[in-house]
Amino acid sequence: MADVLEFVRAYRLLGRPVLTTRNSFHFKASAHSAELAEAVLGLVESKAGRIDELLIDGEEIRPQATTLSKAWSKIELCYTLDTSGDVPVFKNIDQLMARSKSYVRQSLPPHFYLLDDDLLSSEEPIDPQVKSLQGICRLIVCLADLAHFHDEKESSDEYKLVFVADDSTKGERAVTLYPFLDKSLLACEVGVALVGSLQGSNLDLNPHLLKERAIFRASLIEHLAGCLDGRERFRFLVATWSRFIELYENNLSTYLSGFSFHKIKQEIAVAQITIADQMSKVVGDISGKILSVPVSLVAMVAIAKADSVLESTILVAGLTITSALLAETLAAQKLQYDRIKHSRRMMFSAHCSSSHQYPSDLRKCLEETVYSLSDNEKKLKRSLLVLRAICWVPAIAATALHSFIYQAALIQGAQKLIKLILLPPC
Structure with a gap:
């Protein structure tokens, strides 16, 4: 686009002669100046058109071979603008519009010139x-x-x-x-x-x-x-471009909101599966260990058939230790349950606080998930409490049976122990 800039510089040096036809102008000067000579050469070099006629001191000169004399006294030229569109120089904005077919297929050039407005x-x-x-x-x-x-x-x-x-x-x-x-x-x-x-x-x-x-x-x-x-x-x-942009932004916002809500729904589903899986592991661990309770009750038969107080006492002590270990295991599971419950509250707290912004179906999904997990937590908590009580049943039953069978011996032993304690030292 240097041709446009060169033409504008030369055209302005010539004093912006008015177009005599749709795309040509005449210029005359009766005194030599370096600026005019530079402007004429600039017109030739710009390739924005062609010099149809160039007279220097009454003699016609070919523009292609011109080497302007430094001592001419009179110059006259006729210049015709190129209308092919290769160099975007136009009479006015209306002429640009009339030649605008190519500009609907490509961006405007960075430089174009409107002669009438010197723009x-x-x-x-x-x-x-x-x-x-x-x-x-x-x-x-x-x-x-x-x-x-x-x-x-x-x-x-x-x-x-x-x-x-x-x-x-x-x-x-x-x-x-x-x-x-x-x-x-x-x-x-x-x-x-x-x-x-x-x-x-x-x-x-x-x-x-x-x-x-x-x-x-x-x-x-x-x-x-x-x-x-x-x-x-x-x-x-x-x-109505501004109205269209507003419509597009609203449609895009609706899509992004839907995408965001879909992502939240996925997060809720993943959180629900994770919490449920952790509670399932707690239940699985309990199920394997609680089977030792009915097995321990079978030992009651061995206590009843024991041949001596010592043998029966050893069996009772073993059942008591087993019940104590099972109780400690269930206590550890209770701590695991408390951690799961705390994690569930942390995972859903942000969603619950923002649920008023969610659409009704997502809000309903969140409420159902929280309710079902809370219900599962309550059932698991009750199960842990009941099982901790049940795990002591074998020890208590064994102690009771042992006391009943060997009541006399236990009383006699207790009396001897009391006398030993109360007997003054010799």
């Missing part, structure tokens, strides 16, 4: 119309990347962009846009930061880009549902 697009401050035009052209390029189909034929009079809804459950729905440039559109303010972030080239930077692009298309179809003509759809989209 270079890259100069600060940027003209509001130029800024709006750049935004609309960039928008069209970005929409082409988001569209499912677009017309690739450069010679086509209409540039077609087709957007199809990805949600097949609602039936096949599509809209077609025919982007165009029109001076009336320049009054609209279009921000392209959002649509620019949805370009396919950003896929590596955003893992959710494909879904966001799908939401954008669905939002576009929803927003343009009331328009039938492709050109009017595009005009309506540009005129």
